[in-house]
Amino acid sequence: MQHGKNRFIVGFLAAPLALYALFVIWPFIQSIYYSFTDWTGLSPEFGMVGFDNYSRMLDDEIFWKSLQHSLTFAVVLPLVTVGLALFFAFMLNVGGRRRRGAAIAGVRGSSFYKIVYFFPQVLSIVIVALLFQFAYNPNSGAINSALKLVGLDSIQPDWLGDPDLALMCVMVVLVWSTVGFFVVLFSAGMASIPRDFYEAALLDGANRFTTFFKITLPLLWDTVQSGWIYMGILALGAESFAVVQIMTVGPNGGGPDYSTIVLPLYVYQKAFRDGQAAYATTIGVALLLVTLAFAALVMKVGRRERLEF
Amino acid sequence: MKTTDTASTGLDKTPGSPGGVDTTPIKTTAPATRKASKREGGVLNVFSHGVLIIWAIMVVMPLLWAVMTSFKTDKAIFTAPWSLPDKLHFENWSRAWTDAHMSDYFLNTVLVVGGSLVGTLLFGSMAAYVLARFDFPGNRFIYFLFIGGMSFPIILALVPLFYVMQNMALLNSLHGLILVYIAYSLPFTVFFLAAFFRTLPSSVAEAACIDGASHTRTFFQVMLPMAKPGLISVGIFNFLGQWNQYLLPTVLNTEQEQKVLSQGLVQLAVSQGYKGDWSGLFAGLVMAMLPVLAAYIIFQRQVVAGLTAGAVK
8 A cells, every 4th residue: 555655645635735725724824914914905015013903903892892792692692593493303302292102202293394494504694684684674574564464553663773673683583594403403413312211211200301401411412512613603703794794784884883793794894895904804813712712612611521322 | 414314214213113112111100190191291292383383484484475575566565565466477587587687696606616516525535535544744734724724714814815816816706716615615524524534444445455456546436436425415515505605705706797696696685675676686586595495305314414414423
């Protein structure tokens, strides 16, 4: 096997590695460097300014707003999505009528539910955002006219136009579009838990809720944890950018009174609308730190003894 | 992957296999508790069906509503959003397809995703194979360099990347977009396929080597066919990710003629809102939605396996 091994390794790695280095690694390194300059992105000339961008960022009210919104996303969205998904997955797998001889039973038609729940996952986030943008339309959108149809004429919120509601409206859309994925993911994990465990618990007189918290959840912990991180990264990154950018246009972008602006959108605005590329990369570095801190925190808090079964 | 398979099929069949073994625990339970647990099961069953159906309706409703709306006139959309269309206005669809350039967006997307999917699978499997099965200095480092890309926020790299692309004259071109798609799909693809190649037996490759096959030939004629299930999973994952990609083209591909589907829809929403052609927008949305949904329903099991496999591992 030694003959020509090195040439083979180099030959196979060269193209993928070159592509990856040029389009991914190099820009990442550059952006950290640029965050210490006064580069506008428009002219090729720039100088080093040290930590000026960073101190400017700390005084930037809109930065704090977008950081706050992004952190809200990273805390609330995984909590709601993973919680709902665990609930649905438990209902699917354990909520069925008890059959003879089976300790637990899935509901009838569970595969049908799983197919339907997964729909939003295959759709582009753009389609989802545009659909909901129209549903939220205060005058003729689907939600407000449905409220009218059932006689609630007095309750006609401005949804995306209301600074107090807009952020919540955006989060609902992200939850709607991601829950199905986690239901299917957790269902797969639950189905791989051996049935004897449930039978033993049942013999010991445990009801289904004890079973869930004492057996299902601990054995599913690894999947839940990685789901949590995955959802958090989505909520901090591209997914939240798309939803906020499309749904809340506003005069400045990012909703009325910057009520829905998030970090990735702010980076985008600074770089490609305001011609402040260096400052944009500074905010990007802050986003990177937040993402890494989030992942590290979830790993640390969620650390349990690994259960083998 | 295996776990997902059991999830979809195993649930409904469970009473079959353990049935014979489990008659004992039922006999030992007192009749009274059995009755109680049965009733508890009944209430829970109704409750869980109720909850599950409500969410199913919440998922399907917006989609059906969009299909219905795409056949209505603009006036009807605004005056009666929930009523059925008076007749099926197919002209909305033809208007969206030709006047609103949906056909161009489709073509661009097919070209970009086709090119980048082939490239991603080829480059991804080459790198993953070498990293998974050969020992050489720097192996671990390169592997983690690839893996690290999964958790970094793309938007941070996009600012310099825009200028890198500009300098290489790749901005606003489909082939430039293809290269970027491949590069940003590599982390997950390498991660997934490296894990897959590690599980394949090495005896087959050794046999091929003894028979005089070169490393390259072993890879293409022996290992790649063996890795087909993994390639399908990761292929579906990348297909959906690239087909639905929005952030990368929004920044790197702003020329009107080169726009892909996701950008085109946003463009449509902005311009049609301006013209007041909402029915055309909905026709465009449904047009973009239906092929993906149809493909998903047909290849349901493979799609679910492909998308969840990465997270389970």
